[in-house]
Amino acid sequence: MTGGVLAMVLVYLAAAVVFVPIAKRLGLGAVLGYLVAGVIIGPFVLGLVGDEGHSVTHFAEFGVPVMLFLVGLELRPGLLWQLRKPIFGLGGAQVVATAAAVAGVAVAAGLHYKIAIAVGLIFASSSTAIVLSTLAERNLLKTQGGQASFSVLLFQDIAVVPIFAVFPLLATFAVIAPSAGDAGARPAWQSALLVLAAVAGVVAIGRFVVRPVFQFLATVKVRESFTAAALLIVVGIAYLMYLVDLSAALGTFLAGVVLADSEYRHELETDLEPFRGLLLGLFFISIGAQIDFGLIGREPLMIGGIVIATMAGKLIVLYALGRLFRLDRSSRWLFAFALAQIGEFAFVLLTQGQKDHIFTAAVAAPLVAAVALSMALTPLMFIVLERFVLPAVTDRDAERPEDEIVSEDTPVVIAGYGRFGQMVGRILRANQIGVTILDLDPEMVEVVRRLGVKVYYGDASRMDLLHAAGCARAKLFVCAVDDKEEATKIVEQVRHHFPNLTIVSRCRDRQHYWELRKLGCIAVFRETFGSAYEAGIASLIQLGYRSYTAHRLARRWRDHEERTLEDLGKHWGTESYFAQAKQRMEEAERLMRDVDPTVYLERDAAWDNESLRADTQVDAAAPPVAERP
Amino acid sequence: MRRILVQFAHPVLERSRVNRRLLAAIRDIEGVTVNDLYEAYPALAIDVEREQALLVAHDVIVFQHPFYWYSTPAILKEWQDLVLEHGWAYGAGGTQLRSKLTLNAITTGGPAHAYRREGGNRFTVRELLAPWEQTAFLCGMRFLAPHVVHAALRIVGDDDLAPRRDSYRRLLEALRDDRIDLERAEAAQNLADELDHVLAPREVA
Numbered sequence: 001m002t003g004g005v006l007a008m009v010l011v012y013l014a015a016a017v018v019f020v021p022i023a024k025r026l027g028l029g030a031v032l033g034y035l036v037a038g039v040i041i042g043p044f045v046l047g048l049v050g051d052e053g054h055s056v057t058h059f060a061e062f063g064v065p066v067m068l069f070l071v072g073l074e075l076r077p078g079l080l081w082q083l084r085k086p087i088f089g090l091g092g093a094q095v096v097a098t099a100a101a102v103a104g105v106a107v108a109a110g111l112h113y114k115i116a117i118a119v120g121l122i123f124a125s126s127s128t129a130i131v132l133s134t135l136a137e138r139n140l141l142k143t144q145g146g147q148a149s150f151s152v153l154l155f156q157d158i159a160v161v162p163i164f165a166v167f168p169l170l171a172t173f174a175v176i177a178p179s180a181g182d183a184g185a186r187p188a189w190q191s192a193l194l195v196l197a198a199v200a201g202v203v204a205i206g207r208f209v210v211r212p213v214f215q216f217l218a219t220v221k222v223r224e225s226f227t228a229a230a231l232l233i234v235v236g237i238a239y240l241m242y243l244v245d246l247s248a249a250l251g252t253f254l255a256g257v258v259l260a261d262s263e264y265r266h267e268l269e270t271d272l273e274p275f276r277g278l279l280l281g282l283f284f285i286s287i288g289a290q291i292d293f294g295l296i297g298r299e300p301l302m303i304g305g306i307v308i309a310t311m312a313g314k315l316i317v318l319y320a321l322g323r324l325f326r327l328d329r330s331s332r333w334l335f336a337f338a339l340a341q342i343g344e345f346a347f348v349l350l351t352q353g354q355k356d357h358i359f360t361a362a363v364a365a366p367l368v369a370a371v372a373l374s375m376a377l378t379p380l381m382f383i384v385l386e387r388f389v390l391p392a393v394t395d396r397d398a399e400r401p402e403d404e405i406v407s408e409d410t411p412v413v414i415a416g417y418g419r420f421g422q423m424v425g426r427i428l429r430a431n432q433i434g435v436t437i438l439d440l441d442p443e444m445v446e447v448v449r450r451l452g453v454k455v456y457y458g459d460a461s462r463m464d465l466l467h468a469a470g471c472a473r474a475k476l477f478v479c480a481v482d483d484k485e486e487a488t489k490i491v492e493q494v495r496h497h498f499p500n501l502t503i504v505s506r507c508r509d510r511q512h513y514w515e516l517r518k519l520g521c522i523a524v525f526r527e528t529f530g531s532a533y534e535a536g537i538a539s540l541i542q543l544g545y546r547s548y549t550a551h552r553l554a555r556r557w558r559d560h561e562e563r564t565l566e567d568l569g570k571h572w573g574t575e576s577y578f579a580q581a582k583q584r585m586e587e588a589e590r591l592m593r594d595v596d597p598t599v600y601l602e603r604d605a606a607w608d609n610e611s612l613r614a615d616t617q618v619d620a621a622a623p624p625v626a627e628r629p
Numbered sequence: 630m631r632r633i634l635v636q637f638a639h640p641v642l643e644r645s646r647v648n649r650r651l652l653a654a655i656r657d658i659e660g661v662t663v664n665d666l667y668e669a670y671p672a673l674a675i676d677v678e679r680e681q682a683l684l685v686a687h688d689v690i691v692f693q694h695p696f697y698w699y700s701t702p703a704i705l706k707e708w709q710d711l712v713l714e715h716g717w718a719y720g721a722g723g724t725q726l727r728s729k730l731t732l733n734a735i736t737t738g739g740p741a742h743a744y745r746r747e748g749g750n751r752f753t754v755r756e757l758l759a760p761w762e763q764t765a766f767l768c769g770m771r772f773l774a775p776h777v778v779h780a781a782l783r784i785v786g787d788d789d790l791a792p793r794r795d796s797y798r799r800l801l802e803a804l805r806d807d808r809i810d811l812e813r814a815e816a817a818q819n820l821a822d823e824l825d826h827v828l829a830p831r832e833v834a
Contacts (some may be wrong), residue, residue: 120735221754470758545643546641546642546668547668547669547671548666548667548668548671549641549643550671553670607640607641608644609738609782612738616780616782
């Protein structure tokens with residue numbers, strides 16, 4: 001048993017490891033790589049996986065709710081409200097128009113009208129999993145076309161609920177025993193109430209349960225419990241949705257939206273990202289493994305015809321809708337090509353259709369093959385789009401895409417929001433410069449968040465969190481962490497992964513200063529230097545120095561100090577420990593010498609007119625060449 | 630009674646001989662406010678609102694400073710650039726300084742005879758103060774002749790400076806009490822020398 005499971009895991013992982021990089025290298029995208037891997041290990045090529053494919057699919061389908069949860073995290077409720085028109089207008093039009101077109105063709109082809117309607121509804125959906133991961137992989141999610149695609153996919157997810165409700169009405173042959181436990185078994189008003197209650201429940205969980213739980217976990221400081229809690233949210237909501245016959249993806253999406261404003265957003269993203277990737281990969285592999293090449297071989301014309309006719313039809317409907325909803329030219333094409341396939345919900349609905357006595361397994365089998373094929377063709381569709389269609393339309397399409405989702409990326413990322421980072425952040429914010437803040441202290445995060453500052457809980461030395469915070473697009477990174485080792489680690493990470501990002505850093509002492517300078521920080525500041533410097537000036541003033549003089553003298557000392565620091569740094573780290581220790585002694589000695597005021601005070605000849613004075617005393621009669629007071 | 634604002638600028642007052650004593654001579658006069666610019670703004674970050682409020686609250690603005698390079702110490706230039714705003718001090722709606730009196734109380738290294746066509750400095754002090762005079766004109770202020778202490782480098786003890794301390798103090802008191810013939814004061818060269826000439830006769834009638 002254990003051996004069997006391990007062998008299976010081995011096969012799936014090996015397939016992913018081998019084929020995904022190859023597909024990516026060939027420019028085909030990871031999704032196609034997974035599908036090909038599935039076909040290869042499937043029953044028709046290597047036969048490494050067989051009947052368990054279906055159960056793997058069910059397990060892997062969980063990747064979709066995880067993905068939608070993450071998508072939801074990117075969308076604040078305000079943004080979602082902005083999208084209400086594309087979701088319900090464009091999405092609704094797409095489902096109705098596509099279903100009608102498919103049903104029309106099906107009736108013409110001689111199918112019963114009820115079967116035709118059911119197939120139309122099934123084929124109207126597109127693949128959330130494939131489309132969103134492909135768009136994300138190509139960085140197209142935030143474009144106009146990407147947003148339109150996303151809105152339609154979201155509506156399709158919502159539409160699954162009424163489709164489930166309508167299916168029992170489409171039964172074409174006698175119902176032998178009433179199917180219990182299905183959505184249709186409940187009266188409509190009860191279903192509606194349940195749906196409302198579930199949605200309210202999800203919002204309540206996001207608002208009132210998740211934050212205190214995370215706050216508690218943050219104080220415990222155990223990484224895994226955070227990851228477990230993140231998974232628990234998604235699984236819990238998916239299960240809640242299952243109980244009320246709602247789309248799990250829809251529920252987790254909603255939960256994501258509710259949590260999008262939370263300070264734990266980046267942490268959640270970081271924790272769930274690997275699960276999303278793995279589960280979706282598994283899902284695509286299992287789809288690839290399930291394509292029934294036997295059936296395709298026997299009925300190539302019929303299945304090929306269904307795939308081509310459906311995709312062409314969907315493409316035309318989508319393009320027309322894109323025009324109607326005023327997408328710009330290149331966005332229309334992206335939108336149409338991206339959504340032309342039939343989605344994974346079709347598998348679920350094709351099974352449900354048989355349970356609801358709409359059609360028989362004999363009708364469903366070629367449709368299942370057609371759905372799988374159309375999904376497998378999607379990466380190829382994207383390649384056609386990018387190589388042939390977009391180049392042909394984009395040069396004539398100079399207009400700027402409008403109504404883009406406002407990116408939350410800020411020009412500055414600050415790691416560490418304690419006493420040091422706060423000052424930097426406040427100065428920047430006072431000048432209308434957006435900052436994203438990362439901090440590891442849950443109490444600090446909570447306090448600062450209450451003040452209305454965008455602050456996120458998380459370990460800033462983690463590569464993925466840095467990515468999530470938008471380092472790839474930021475202009476400046478401020479490392480304001482107090483811990484010496486931690487700061488060095490963060491600077492190293494940022495330097496390594498984002499070599500073009502300018503780094504300003506806080507440091508503990510001289511050694512640390514040189515260390516960070518060597519790592520490439522553009523500016524490094526000893527954490528107590530500024531205040532000690534000010535205190536020095538204040539002391540001079542209290543001792544009776546004129547304020548301007550005190551400032552000038554301190555500045556002069558500071559310039560000298562900074563020069564010395566840079567000079568000493570050139571020697572630092574080039575000798576062994578003992579040599580360094582010796583150097584530090586010398587350094588201390590040199591510091592003591594620097595206290596000698598002659599170093600700088602005696603040189604202060606500014607506005608000094610003693611020499612001029614001597615001149616005028618000697619030769620009072622002749623006017624000096626340059627008369628200066 | 631006119632209220633007098635002394636805008637004082639000296640970067641190293643602790644080394645000053647003349648300006649320090651001149652300042653001490655007028656500091657306690659009733660109705661005189663001394664604004665020590667370098668002490669107030671050691672980083673040259675002028676508080677424009679505060680400065681404008683001070684200007685509004687006074688009728689006579691005296692700029693007391695050494696005549697560095699035929700001009701002022703740096704902070705006074707910064708002060709002009711920031712405080713004398715368009716629409717406030719001059720231009721459309723810039724009427725805040727209108728009909729106030731202004732003059733420069735300066736100290737020079739060179740003796741009086743150096744400040745003439747044939748002298749080492751080739752221009753008179755009034756000529757060299759042309760930018761200040763024009764600034765006052767643009768702001769609608771009456772520009773009076775400067776109070777100049779020449780050959781400041783040769784002044785050593787209190788005795789050397791006594792007459793100038795006295796003239797400076799008397800000048801400010803007379804301005805305060807409106808005992809100055811403004812037309813004569815505008816036409817003069819050096820109020821330190823011509824004080825008696827510009828003082829309005831006390832009992833005309």
